[in-house]
Amino acid sequence: MNHYLSIILFAPLAGALLLLVVDKRQENTIRWIANIVALIGFVASVPLWFWYNTANADFQFVERAPWIPSIGAEYFLGVDGLSVLLILLTTMMGSIAVLSSWTAITERVKEYYIFLLVLQTGMLGAFMSLDFLLFFLFWEVMLVPMYFLIGIWGSANRLYSAIKFFLYTLVGSVVMLLGILALYFYNHTLTGVWTFDVTQFHRLTDVPFNLQWWVFLAFFLGFAIKVPMFPFHTWLPDAHTDAPTAGSVILAAVLLKMVTYGFLRFSLPILPDASRSFVPMIVVLSIIGIVYGALVAMAQKDWKRLVAYSSVSHMAMVMLGMFALNPVGITGSIVQQLNHGISTGALFLLVGVVYERRHTREISEYGGLSKIMPVYAAVFLVMTMSSIGLPTLNGFIGEFLILQGVFVANKVWAAFAAVGIVLGAAYMLQLYQRTMFGAVENPKNERLLDLSHREFATFAPLIILAVWIGLYPKPFLDRLETSVAHVIARVNPQSTTQTACGSAPVTPGAAVATIASVEPSASAFLSQTPCDANGNPLPAAGQAPSTGSGQGPVGR
């Protein structure tokens, strides 16, 4: 199984190559091939869930071969818990996206599926690469098929949206490349080795703060655009609104995860000091994003655009949890990335279903669909609840962990961010009411068909996952433990040390005495506690305390 990751990685590409030789008039054959390939891709990746060893903190399933030896670039793949989950999300959402396109796409079918499958390989590659240049390659590879998916198969304003998407992202990635090169040269001056090996970058200690700061800024621009963080978010609603359903699903469920993944894999562990110094700015932008995205979502008349703005709000929540810089916040942030993939992916699929029937996304065109499409309404209800974080569904686990983590970092941030759960309920329930409830007033809606079996099949796995994560997230959290510990050991080791900030170490027997003696006044209580994420002199990164895992040499 030395090439297990490569098999997962190139299966979609092989499918795309196969499609090249099929006659383009054989549309159903093309559809079948694409679906089977995507499904095989997913099935092939499932063993990753079982074979991944949660006790092993190193990268697993490592593959390593020279790629461009003259500059030290390698074909270097490997996964940890974080990437395992994201890879599984990708293969699953990929096959769902392919399945959802069966009747939606009737023109240039062959090219469509080829682009979709190439995109899939690009995304998988980015999640697997441990070579920074390879990552960058895949990162750029994703851009092109997505551009065409929006530009060719999109709706009314597709060219504008596609170009906006492309240019915006490209600007970010150029700056990111500069950052990568800066690290590359810095590493060379330090070690004399030309390499893009990410695990080597993870081992760097005492990178000068100035360098860290600039490189972080470069990565941040590239990533922040794609999260998208306020105020770089306006490409997203356009891209989502005009993309075909599968494009929106992939964009929301997987492409956006690329950047949060990028923060966790690159920015935080490689540039710990800069990460901490950027906390206030990112937190402020995130909180603005949460509230702003929700409020703007409330004003939308276009169903898909509303979901897109909810995405802005949710992704801001993901960023906020990450920059709490403690294990609970980061774990929650990762779980919320999966949740966002599941629920927002499903919400876009749901819009797609009615769009295919009515060819309009105007909310006011709908109303009373519960009566006509009861199964659809039920699925929509589950996904709405998942999106607004109802306990027993997945969204709650993510939001709870994020906010609990943020709360420990800073209580005021948490109080502001939690406003998002109120506003989230407001805009989603308003959407649900306006589309599903009420009498059927538009005669065009009277004969709409309920979900077909194929359509239901696209939702079934998402519902199962939503309930699973909501009720029993342990298997997911277990897989994240070492990854999170590794990131934390690099970026904020204090958050897992045994010592209370500013007080003596606590022995179990003395716990109650401590509790009883702590009587903070209200003002002291509300002010920032000394042990939060920033403003702390920290030990040099890499001298991680005994958290037990994560800081050992990675790779092999």
Next chain:
Amino acid sequence: MQYIWLIPLLPGLGALVNGLVGIRAFSRRTSGAVACATMIAALGVSLLAFWELLGLPADARAYDVTLASWIPAIPLQTQSGMGSLQVPWGFRLDPLSGLMILVVTGIGTLIHIYSTAYMAAEPRGGVARFFCYLNLFCFFMLVLVLGNNYLVMFVGWEGVGLCSYLLIGYWYQKKSASDAGKKAFITNRIGDWGFILGIFLVFYTFGTLDFRAVQNAAGAMRVESAGIGVLSIICLLLFVGAVGKSAQIPLYVWLPDAMEGPTPVSALIHAATMVTAGVYMVGRNAVLFSHAPTVMLIVAVVGVLTALFAASIGLVQYDIKRVLAYSTVSQLGYMFTAMGVGAFSAGAFHLMTHAFFKALLFLGSGSVIHAMGGEQDMRRMGGLKKYLPVTYATMVIGTLAIAGIPPLSGFFSKDEILFRSFEANKAIWALAVVTAMMTAFYMFRLLSMTFFGAYRGPAWEGAHRVGAHLAADPHDHGHAAAAHGAQDSQAGHGHGHGAWHGPHESPNAMTYPLMALAVGAIVAGFVGIPTALYGGNTIEHFLEPSFTAEEVRLKPDTTTETTTGTTTETATATGTLAATETTTGAAAVTEAESVRSVRLQPDQAPETPEAEESHALLELGLMGFSVLIAAIGIGVAWKLYVTSPEIADQLAERFAGAHRVLSNKYYVDELYDATVISGTMAGGRGLWAVDRNVIDGAVNGTGWVTIISSWFSGLTDRTVVDGLVNLVGRVVEAGSVVFRRLQTGLVQNYALVMLFGIFAFVSIYLFMRAGTL
């Protein structure tokens, strides 16, 4: 008692079956039967569990079951050092949750049975959907009361909110219903904002979310009698959650609107169980609250003001369900008053008795509405006594109970609250007494307008008369008018072709639950007969352990029986403290003792016989007074609505301003609409404009700048850069004119030139060579 997780699970299964299969395949009967069967089973298991609980010694009545891990341990900083966030799916049966499961499954079962008849006219799939939601509600409600940690409680808390949303909006085709559902959910979410922050702070302070551990740790902390400490902030945040769920000022507005749901829903969710969750939650955190006197005062004040405020609105409403809704808000205020003055047991006691009589009153009103073919306006009822004898009799019992007439259940619980507030704060007591009078008044007003006097409803020879009459009444406030048309067809009963045959008694499936609840409304109070009346106040002693921290009362060895497993630190602490207490003895006034004396109210503290006697006298006096007050309220209502109804109208005219304010519910809805709701919506629209014009404008502006500058550079390109290139070209061209002459294309010329060239080169070469030699 290992099996207590079955109690929520059974209705959960019922919901699953009805939801997945029932909506498609079940007949009305089958789906009703499935739902009722699961509830009866849950009731059976609850009774068994409660019986076993009673079998335990009073000090050891607590049992924890951990079903599975939910959130596994993740390291997280807490106030006192490194902790670990870890939450199990854990349930806890103790006196308080034992009482609650009986209320929920008992009243729940009755209401399920009632619903089989009440909803019989609904379409087949609709009935299954209804029972699916109703079962799901019971599932979440039982999770709420049985959860042994804050997060499991929060699951139930939000889950009942969802079911409430779905059931209020059960007739989703009606805009007012879906609006009301949405309003309920969002208003509750505002409260949840506080609740969830409270949970975060609990974890941060105590390092655990387990009720027992938190309670024990808090019990060891200092009472925050002066100023506001961390416990006060926790309690305040939790109370924000309770205010949302239990419809207190300022978040009560959703509950009256929630009456859009079918009446059994109003009875179960919006009277007996869900809305009391906030009270339950405060009771669950009694130890924390009793360490935060400032917040206790806030709770009491909010409670009593809500009680008064809602009761005053209830005085003038005409919609039978709305009167009951405001009454519920008011009675919930009573319960919070009890909690706020430290009478946790009394609050929980009132919660239980209220569940009986208010469920009874709601179901009775449902029976009336059913009989009237969907009519809810009391001005079109009257004289129904003779048509609905069973409903009438049971509703009289319910009304007497809520008014506090002995020896019905409401008397005992309400009196306990009044007595305890008298001891705590005379002003609060005074307001509570005024409320009691109003309660007696509006309830007898309801009874009189509905059952006494002349029949004012529509005639029933022909169905067309109903419609004509609806259009005729100008007094009707718009909302009710809009509702009636839909109600007639929806809440209507299964009398064949939709024709209405006049008021009639409801079927047995509806009247039997009424009778059962009536019995409950009579006898439920007997568990709480105060000592002044030579009763044992059994319920107070029974519930007391749930409201006190363990180390004060518990022997350490009893902890071994439980299976919490998450709180080794606090368990050690429990042992230590308990040990100190045994060594120092009861005489020593330790910190823990002073804590206890604050928590336990004076009547529990040892008293001399004389003091006890005067105490009892005071209690008896207060009792007599409140019965008198209730009687006055009843008398006035009787006078105004039965013997001389014209006075009511004259009063309404005389005090037209006040009447209008009350009829319009103090314009609070309008106020919220104008401020919070419009503000948020306008904010959303404003930001959307900003998004399009400013932020996206900047992006597009950048794009335009690029395009314009590229046009300029294109111009430069054409003129300057290309100009230079062309200049070079022209120069070359001009020069080439000369050379063109040479390019004749004739091979001979080229050969000639070549020959000359060779000749010239050879000559030069030879000359030079000669020269050098």
